Amino acid sequence: MTTQYRFWIFIGMAMLTGCSTTPAPIIDLANRHWQSWQGQALWKTPTGTEIAGDVLLARSDTGEIYAELSKPPIVVIHVQTTGNGKQARWWLHSLDGGKHQGTGSPPTQVIWFAMPNIVASGATAENQKWRVDATEAGEITVENPLTGERVQLFLDGA
Numbered sequence: 264m265t266t267q268y269r270f271w272i273f274i275g276m277a278m279l280t281g282c283s284t285t286p287a288p289i290i291d292l293a294n295r296h297w298q299s300w301q302g303q304a305l306w307k308t309p310t311g312t313e314i315a316g317d318v319l320l321a322r323s324d325t326g327e328i329y330a331e332l333s334k335p336p337i338v339v340i341h342v343q344t345t346g347n348g349k350q351a352r353w354w355l356h357s358l359d360g361g362k363h364q365g366t367g368s369p370p371t372q373v374i375w376f377a378m379p380n381i382v383a384s385g386a387t388a389e390n391q392k393w394r395v396d397a398t399e400a401g402e403i404t405v406e407n408p409l410t411g412e413r414v415q416l417f418l419d420g421a
Contacts, residue, residue, distance in 0.1 A: 285364065287343045287354035296324050300382050302418035304332055306339075309410040314339055318416060322379040330375045342375040374405060374412055381405055382416070 292299050304318035314332070316339055321329040326347055332339045341356045353369035353376070356362050369376040371392065381395055382403060396404045406413040 287341070287356075287364075288345060290327075290329060290343070290345075292319075292321050292329065297321050297329075298324075298383060299329075300379075300418045302416060304417070305415040306332060307411065307413040309407075309412045311411070318418075320379045320382055320416075320418075322383050328376065328379040330378050332375070340375055342369070342373065344369055344376070372407075374407060374414055378405065378414065378416075382418070 290297070299319065299321035301317070301319045304316060306314045306316075308314070314334075316332050316334040319329070319331045319333075327344050329343050331341045337358065338356070339358045342354065344351060344353045346352055351368065352364065352366055354362075354364045355369070355373060355375075363370075371377075374393070377393055381393065392407060392409075394406045394408055396406075401418060403416040403418070404413065405416075
């Protein structure tokens with residue numbers, strides 16, 4: 264194999280992998296187009312692990328979403344969407360090293376993509392996959408009855 268041939272293989276591989284690791288854009292959640300909620304969350308993963316931490320949820324008036332669970336300084340899970348329709352993109356980064364992204368609608372099985380819309384709509388689930396319960400004290404519980412995954416939210420000012 265010639266050096267020139269190896270060079271072009273390297274360039275091609277770099278271009279292909281470069282596209283798959285595009286970072287999520289930085290957004291200004293203080294912008295008037297975003298509504299945000301923060302507080303504490305207890306997440307029971309589908310494997311049964313429970314993780315408590317700080318939660319930040321946001322939704323723009325154009326339908327973009329942002330959700331993050333962290334135990335400062337560590338981000339446990341971060342999800343984000345941008346754009347609408349054919350221009351829509353989504354990102355998912357998790358503490359276990361999982362970094363995924365795509366175009367179009369985000370994966371419906373990831374509870375964190377649903378959280379901002381559930382909180383914004385007054386705890387009414389648009390997707391029948393999630394069971395949503397809200398207490399008068401402001402606690403919101405979102406659960407997938409099939410997998411046992413659950414998020415309990417205790418939001419400031421809710």
